Amino acid sequence: EADIYQTPRYLVIGTGKKITLECSQTMGHDKMYWYQQDPGMELHLIHYSYGVNSTEKGDLSSESTVSRIRTEHFPLTLESARPSHTSQYLCASSESGTGWADEQYFGPGTRLTVT
């Protein structure tokens, strides 16, 4: 079983609030990812990191920001939440290196609702 954790699992918050979604993994993976997924829809990569102090924007534009100060921790922050941010946010990690493997392990997700 993958050791990747996300908190909170569910969050209902009002418009304009600042929120941080936490993601931690204990597998020593260098690569970490944030995806956004609406119910029944496809995954969209919004941020990724290949290691400490490395962050990149993904394929889907997002108003969120991320940081990677420690290998095991990859928090996502929304400075001012809006109803359009309502979605499921999934964190994932994979092993380091440039080899063949990029098997991603997903956390349980955070379901965010902005009222």
Add this chain to the structure above:
Amino acid sequence: QKEVEQNSGPLSVPEGAIASLNCTYSDRVSQSFFWYRQYSGKSPELIMSIYSNGDKEDGRFTAQLNKASQYVSLLIRDSQPSDSATYLCAVKIKTIFGAGTRLFVKA
């Protein structure tokens, strides 16, 4: 054209039948290929990875890769209702997820 394409389904198969899920990709230099299963309301979980042409079997699952034709498929033998889920195809160099195929196994 999307970089990774899947039929969104739903694909409906009777219990005990073989479910065949297909995925095509556009980048010829793609090296690694993965199938993830996602139950409704849950996170994706990796079920198969394949890196070279041919078949790779793991229990009831068989992944098939044909790099010349740029497709990868997943066969599920003896399909069970518990296999009902969305199956995501993923392709690397940069991992790109297809939109997923919903599979429904009728009991």
